[in-house]
Amino acid sequence: MTITTYELSHLDQLEAESVHIFREVAAEFERPCLLFSGGKDSIVMLHLAQKAFWPARLPFPLMHVDTGHNFPEVLEYRDRRIEETGARLVVASVQQAIDDGRVAEETGPRASRNRLQTTTLLDAIEEHRFDALFGGARRDEEKARAKERVYSFRDDFGQWDPKNQRPELWNLYNGRLNQGEHIRVFPISNWTELDIWQYIQRENIEIPSVYFAHQRPVFSRDNMWLSESPYVTRSDQEEVATRMVRYRTVGDMSCTGAVESEAQTIEEIIEEVSATRITERGATRADDRVSEAAMEDRKKEGYF
Amino acid sequence: MEFLRFATAGSVDDGKSTLIGRLLYDTKSIFQDQMEAIEATSKQMGNEQVNLALLTDGLRAEREQGITIDVAYRYFATPKRKFIIADTPGHTQYTRNMITGASTADLALVLIDARHGVVEQSRRHAFLASLLRIPHLVVCINKMDLVDYDEKAFETVKEEFRNFAMKLDVTDLTFIPMSALHGDNVVDRSENMPWYQGSPLLHHLEQVHISSDRNHVDARFPVQYVIRPQTNEHHDYRGYAGTVAGGVFKPGDEVVVLPSGFTSTVASIDTFNGPVDEAFGPMSVTLRLTDNIDISRGDMICRPNNQPHAGQDLQAMVCWMSDTKPLTPRMKLAIKHTTRTARVMVTDLQYQLDVNTLHRQMAPGSLGLNEIGRVTLRSTQPLFFDEYRRNRNTGSFVLIDEASNDTVAAGMIVGSGV
Numbered sequence A: 001m002t003i004t005t006y007e008l009s010h011l012d013q014l015e016a017e018s019v020h021i022f023r024e025v026a027a028e029f030e031r032p033c034l035l036f037s038g039g040k041d042s043i044v045m046l047h048l049a050q051k052a053f054w055p056a057r058l059p060f061p062l063m064h065v066d067t068g069h070n071f072p073e074v075l076e077y078r079d080r081r082i083e084e085t086g087a088r089l090v091v092a093s094v095q096q097a098i099d100d101g102r103v104a105e106e107t108g109p110r111a112s113r114n115r116l117q118t119t120t121l122l123d124a125i126e127e128h129r130f131d132a133l134f135g136g137a138r139r140d141e142e143k144a145r146a147k148e149r150v151y152s153f154r155d156d157f158g159q160w161d162p163k164n165q166r167p168e169l170w171n172l173y174n175g176r177l178n179q180g181e182h183i184r185v186f187p188i189s190n191w192t193e194l195d196i197w198q199y200i201q202r203e204n205i206e207i208p209s210v211y212f213a214h215q216r217p218v219f220s221r222d223n224m225w226l227s228e229s230p231y232v233t234r235s236d237q238e239e240v241a242t243r244m245v246r247y248r249t250v251g252d253m254s255c256t257g258a259v260e261s262e263a264q265t266i267e268e269i270i271e272e273v274s275a276t277r278i279t280e281r282g283a284t285r286a287d288d289r290v291s292e293a294a295m296e297d298r299k300k301e302g303y304f
Numbered sequence B: 001m002e003f004l005r006f007a008t009a010g011s012v013d014d015g016k017s018t019l020i021g022r023l024l025y026d027t028k029s030i031f032q033d034q035m036e037a038i039e040a041t042s043k044q045m046g047n048e049q050v051n052l053a054l055l056t057d058g059l060r061a062e063r064e065q066g067i068t069i070d071v072a073y074r075y076f077a078t079p080k081r082k083f084i085i086a087d088t089p090g091h092t093q094y095t096r097n098m099i100t101g102a103s104t105a106d107l108a109l110v111l112i113d114a115r116h117g118v119v120e121q122s123r124r125h126a127f128l129a130s131l132l133r134i135p136h137l138v139v140c141i142n143k144m145d146l147v148d149y150d151e152k153a154f155e156t157v158k159e160e161f162r163n164f165a166m167k168l169d170v171t172d173l174t175f176i177p178m179s180a181l182h183g184d185n186v187v188d189r190s191e192n193m194p195w196y197q198g199s200p201l202l203h204h205l206e207q208v209h210i211s212s213d214r215n216h217v218d219a220r221f222p223v224q225y226v227i228r229p230q231t232n233e234h235h236d237y238r239g240y241a242g243t244v245a246g247g248v249f250k251p252g253d254e255v256v257v258l259p260s261g262f263t264s265t266v267a268s269i270d271t272f273n274g275p276v277d278e279a280f281g282p283m284s285v286t287l288r289l290t291d292n293i294d295i296s297r298g299d300m301i302c303r304p305n306n307q308p309h310a311g312q313d314l315q316a317m318v319c320w321m322s323d324t325k326p327l328t329p330r331m332k333l334a335i336k337h338t339t340r341t342a343r344v345m346v347t348d349l350q351y352q353l354d355v356n357t358l359h360r361q362m363a364p365g366s367l368g369l370n371e372i373g374r375v376t377l378r379s380t381q382p383l384f385f386d387e388y389r390r391n392r393n394t395g396s397f398v399l400i401d402e403a404s405n406d407t408v409a410a411g412m413i414v415g416s417g418v
């Protein structure tokens, strides 16, 4: 006789929790939407969402807040996944917002479209009347996020008030909205970077090629490798050299840094991540480096 | 590898942040850039040593005030287990945050300063842990270095705590003498306290047995979402998605659906990766039944010979969390219980419990922020529930103020009836 212990592995528990959250939101909100950047966290979210509703299709669309500064590999991946899953894609374009005069492009060598994403996102939320947006933020990423609830309420301006969060008890989520509010939902709040990679491995999920080590023309800025691209202006000191690198996160090409790596398979990435001593955001996001409280400030402003 | 979720509590300056910082540091969960950031901040603040407590001080407002004001979640792993820490603030006014962090915890860790012994806050934290039925309670008697690592000092605090805990419903109680600052009995066994025979904290966290804490006896499946693909390929598919809230389900099981009372049989338990042989908590699955019956969100699937209470009257302990209005008899609120939402009226407020003395003040008239009391509720629709002590999933609920939409109470069901 075998003795059943009813134990679930940590990945199974994380998966079950995320699936529960997806279903809860789909049941209680009228117009949810999943933010999909083609980065590994949103890829895992899409996979979890598919699991939550299988064999039905996703009961909500995906939205890509497109800065126009994309890795071509990631765009190609995005479009292929959309086709495979039959999901509907909404593209909220920063370029369009610039063209329409809704926002003004920053200039100079440090110009980034990161801040412009906020307006573009809020405009899209209003246009499509989305009431719940699934985001791929994880609490292990950054200190301000460590305190954010799974359901994060935003006012008309998309602002988050860290002092005024609803208590979140057991797995009972209060999804009632006040006039003009919407929520950001973080189904993978409790996942760590390592969990994400282990899950990608276990589920055999395809990811864009930029996550694996490859030769790329890069230059050094603020102790990280930025890709040469039409979207960044280099100073004379910033010399380009071809190096073996991979990305730990993908976002706007102008401010997402690569790390030197030889990892060509998921196994090798997991090995590297397990040994790595720098947080993912610290290593690869120029925008978070501005100040220690940068993330908190941007969140209050309506960023993801 | 299994998860252990634990909540930490302690009054200000007992060393909670230092302990968590130490756990993260000694398990090598601190990244180089985080370490550099806190080294810099420590210098700025004029600290000689690196202040490990800074690692867990999150938001800027808190940094400025030097206190922890909200639940923060931390993650670390050892080769044996993955851990989620719900780091909860100790102040009285944040009881609601402690309850938030503790509601899903497998284990609670309460810190006590060896010099001060059991204080009001320690009693409150122990009480809340028992109220929320966190199965394991670990009392860390900290700052042993300041009492010369003296066994008698440890025993005195331990006895004091035990005397209080006897009045509580605590099943598994462990005491560990430690110095979070110097690392004694946190990860490594302390050489300063050879008289202590037990495990260091981390070892205890790795070993404590938790899988039997969940209810695997009473099969409960609150229907969360009905899956109807309506595609050619899955034309007649009708699945009931949800998270198992108790017991075990297997294909072939005879089941009854509440409130309709219709019976059927589990045809299959579906997941994206294919059908499974059994489902138990906290798996999220999809049940298909052999009969076509009308089932919707909020219904409860269980076994005919083991059903939850079904009714509109329930007895519960509630912790009130609103700072804008008190709970009063006759008040009307929304309730969220499993996947069911209804309205309730507070038909009676029997007593308020003093969390420090456990004294019951009868007929208090109202409950204010962070106060705990016993109420009777009547709901507009039947609810399907168990006692919280038997099942944390089907025995818990939240109350929502319909005007502000705020979550204003956490509730734990004591029984049915008026």
Ligand SMILES: Nc1nc2c(ncn2[C@@H]2O[C@H](COP(=O)(O)OP(=O)(O)O)[C@@H](O)[C@H]2O)c(=O)[nH]1
Pocket (backbone or CB within 6 Å): B010, B011, B012, B013, B014, B015, B016, B017, B018, B019, B053, B142, B143, B144, B145, B146, B178, B179, B180, B181, B182
């Ligand atoms: N001597 C000694 N001091 C400690 C110990 N643990 C913490 N402290 C000190 O007690 C003070 C408060 O600690 P902290 O971790 O910030 O407490 P918290 O308010 O509970 O988070 C700090 O100055 C710590 O350095 C200990 O085991 N021994």
